[in-house]
Each structure stands twice: as structure tokens, then as C-alpha cells.
Amino acid sequence: MKMSKIVQTGAHILYPFVLIFGLYIVLHGHLTPGGGFQGGAVIATGVVLVIVANSYEAITGMLQKVVFKAQESLGLLLFIGAAAIAITLGLPFFYNFLANSGSVFGLSVPFGPNHGYLNTAGLIPIMNIAVGIEVWGGLTVIILSMLSGLNRKEA
């Protein structure tokens, strides 16, 4: 069964906020506390907030489990792919070939105390994004699978 209208409205207003905040944590993983796992967990908790506010029957129409499963696999593939590109360039596995290259995420860090620049650190933000996508999908699939196993006949 769904919760009251007040909780539903609040959850639906909070969901975009949680999503953009989690993406902020994921993308700023090399500058502020957080990173891929933490940001993914934050977004997954936001999805769980929407799940708890609605009934399970309504949720199956809004959020498909297949999407989250695909997301988990996609994150893992992106992580491995980003690590394996270095091999095709003739470098060691996991080599940070983007750092100091001047392209995306490739600026060098200025000397001295500063507040942190977004497009530095090379491959690490891309790894963070991959981990974030994977954790987002995985933790949501756990909750959806556990909810689908409940016995709703007697309630």
C-alpha cells in the first residue's frame, strides 16, 4: 500500500534534489569527501525514498528492474574498459594516461593552496562515474528484489 499524500509529495519533490546532489558527490570525488561508491549510495537511497513512498504495484510501472540491472553491468564494463584502454596504448593496466594531457579532465594542478579544479586528475573522475553508475544500479536492485519477495496475500 502507498503512504499518505504528504509523504508522496515530499518524496517526489526530494527525488531530483537527491539525484543532483549524488551526481555532485560522484563528480567531485577527487576534490571533496565522497566518490563513486558514496555518491552511488546516496542516489540509490533517493530511489529507495521514492520506492517507500509509493505502493509496490505503482513502483513496477515507474522503475523497471531491467534498467537497473543493465546499469550495473554498464558501470562495470565502463570501469574495465577505462582501465583496459591503457593496454591498447602500450601502457600498463590502469595507467592514468589522461593526466596532464590537456584534454578533458587532463589539466595539471596549479601549485599552492586552492579550492580544487574540476577538470584535473585524469582517469580518476571517469572511474568514479563508472563506480557511481554501478552502485546506483546494484543497491536499487537489492531493494527491489527483496520487496518483490514479500508475501502480500495475508496483509
Next chain:
Amino acid sequence: MNILWMPFVLVLVILVLLALVRLYLGPTAGDRAVSVDTVNTLVVAILILLGVYFKEVIYIDVAIVFALLSFVGTLFVAKYLGGEL
């Protein structure tokens, strides 16, 4: 400007421990949930004061995460108590 943040943090931590007493005593599950919900609010205050004390602006994000997400647990407890899960 030197503010003494730590005495206030000490008072708030003592308040958290007093909420633990209600968690132990509380006759029904609702009382315990109210206690946990209170501690959520207090912990946000403690985190903000400690973040200013450590002089790290980026630590405040942790307090936002706490304020934003830990009421999901309260919602699950409420849904279970209401027999709606």
C-alpha cells in the same frame, strides 16, 4: 575571531547519550523510533559544528547527506508499523 565550538559539541554529545536512555526504556517501538529520529537531528548539528571547528568547508556535505537520507529509515519503520509494507 576565535569561537569555542567544542563545549557546545560536548553538550550535544551528552544529549545524544540521554536519547540513548529513551531508546532503552521506550515501551513501544514508536518511542524508540522517535528517539532515533531525534538523534538524526542532533548529529547534523554536531557535524556542522565540528566541520567549522576543523576549518574544512567541504566537510559540511556530510551533514547534508545525513539530513537528506537518514529519514528513509524512519519512513520504513513508519510504513512497517502502519502495516502498509
Next chain:
Amino acid sequence: MLPFLLTAIFAFLIWLVLTAGTGDIGLWSAPELVAGVALSLVTAGITRTFLCRSRNFRMANPARWLLMCLYILGPFFLEVTRANLDVAYRVITGRIRPGIIRVSSDLKTDLGIFMLANSITLTPGTITVDIDETTHDLYVHKINLVFGEEKRETFLDSELFSLANLPAWIRRIAE
């Protein structure tokens, strides 16, 4: 299309607040702005059916947001202060006379009833316990009923507040 754009603008404003103080273009640096546009488009693509669920776009008017800020800083804050002093008095002396009463409201939209319920929960010695989904009647737990109040069937929503008429403000903001 309109929900998509509104959600994207909402997310981008939040992003601007979160990343303020990082660079030279205003308060922001160029990579932060580019990333903000991209991520708010992603957010809008995922959550566009959630934020604009009731399919009315009254809250897209910036004047209403300004009015909401005024509401929070002015009458709402006054009521919160008065309610807290009242509950502090009841904590110290222990004089309570609680009961659950029924409050009728003529607010129609979801957002209006949401704001009214949250204002009731945070302000005047009352907590919203339940809501009638069709008629939007609220069941409110009040900590101190005046003698004789328990015999009345329903209350008007503006009778709960003493300093300012909060339901009229909410009607002006959300309806």
C-alpha cells in the same frame, strides 16, 4: 517537454548553489558550468515524471518562489518561535491536555495541502497525524486543548494559528 525543462532548470539552480565559490565567471568556473548543464539534463531525463506529477505548472512562476521565501522568513518563522516557546513552557511545567481534532481545509492542490501539513507539524503545538485523501481533512494532534474545545466537531485551518494567517499565505503561494 515542459516538465523536462522545468526539472532541468530546478536541478541546475541547485547545482549552482552547491558549487558556488569555485571560479571567476560570477562565482563559478567554466568546467563546473558545463558539467552542471550536462548533469541537470541527465537528472531531468530521469526525474521529469516525478517533480511535475500533478501536471500543473503554477510553481514555475518566480514570483511565487519569492513569496515563499518571504513566507518562510516572515510569518512562518514568527509562528515557529511562538510554538517553541509554548512547548518549552509545557516541557518545564508539564501542563498538557492532548487530543486529536479534525481540521477542515479548503486547499485543493497537492502542494498546498503538503505545505499546510508541514506548517502544522512544525508550528503551533500540533502534529498532523492523518489526512483524508479525498476531502483533504487533516487529523491533528494538539498538545493543549482549551476547555470546551473537545466538543467541537471540526476546526477551520486558520483557527490553529494565532499570530499570522498562514493558510491564506499558502493559498496565495500554491493555488
Next chain:
Amino acid sequence: MIEMIVQVLVLFGLVGAALMVFFFRDLLAATLAAGFFSFLVALEFYILQAPDVAISQAAIGAGLTTAIFIIAIRATTRYEGEESQ
């Protein structure tokens, strides 16, 4: 000095919450005590200047773990030692 007192108080609270998780027969109350425990653990991580661990503890420990435990209680029984239907 005063930081030391705060840490000792938080650790006492941790021990108390953990004992409650162990001794409560009502599993819903034990879940709430586990939520309390995770708040205090996150606070301790924060005092030890590990804010990213505190973020993951907030999101996982206070939000998702409570949800998973409560779904599990709903699927089985609420009181320890009861026969399952």
C-alpha cells in the same frame, strides 16, 4: 583535552547501543538500535577526520541497512524465538 572527552562519550554510546542490539528480543527495536549505532559510528569516523567513510556510513548504514532489515522482519517474524507462520 575536550576532544578526548567527546571521543570517550561517543565510544560509551557505541558500546551501549551495541549491547542493546544484542539484548533486545524485539527485532524491530534491535534494528532501531542498529540505526542508532550507525549514527554514532559515523560521528566517530567524522571526529577521526574520515568524512568519506562517514558519508558511506550515513547512506548505507542509516538508510539502506534499516530498510533491508525491516523488509526481512516483514518477511519473517518480529519477535525472536517465535514460530514462523
Next chain:
Amino acid sequence: MIGEALTYVFLVIGTAFNTLGIIGLLRFPDVYTRMHATTKMTTFGTTFTVLSVVVYAVAMFLGGNSVMFPSLALHTLIAAFILAFTNAIGSHALARGVHKSGCMPEPSVVDRLEGVRP
């Protein structure tokens, strides 16, 4: 100077209201009245604690110390706003769940909700 004094005043107000909220949690007789004490007073107290940090940040910024303080003030204000929002929703949901679970308000003069739901 005035910023420092104002910071201390707000901190003391916030801590005092938090303390009163916890006393109410320990002292009141049933769930609903405890919820009154905790929801209102700890939210109010935490808001004042946050306001003290905001006042501190503004005073430091006007003193010309660092560019970090606008960010500090904005983030703490977001935390306070979100906290008020989620606390209101959470305590409403908890009150509804407790009432549906059959735990009636114990010292109570009237309960209009009692016969409404099956």
C-alpha cells in the same frame, strides 16, 4: 566583535532548545507528546545552531579573511532547510504509522480519528 557576540548568543539559544527537546523526550507520557517535544524543539535548536555558523561565516567574510566562507554559509543553509523539510515529513509518517498500529494517545481528552478507520 558584534559577530562574535551574535554567534555565541545563537549557539546558546540552539543548545538550550535542543536540551529542552531531550528533556521533553525523557519526560512526556506518550509517543505523540514526545514527538511534539523532539520534532519542534530539536529542529528549531538545530536551525539556530546553523544560523550561528552562518553569522560566523558572514562576519569572517566581511573581515576579509577568505573566499571560502560564502560556500560555508550556503551549504549550512541548505542543510538547515533540508532538515526542516525532512523532519516534518518523517514525524508525520511516524505519527500516522504509530496510530495505525493501534497505539492510542494515552492521556487524551478527545480522539476524532479513532472510529474513522476500520
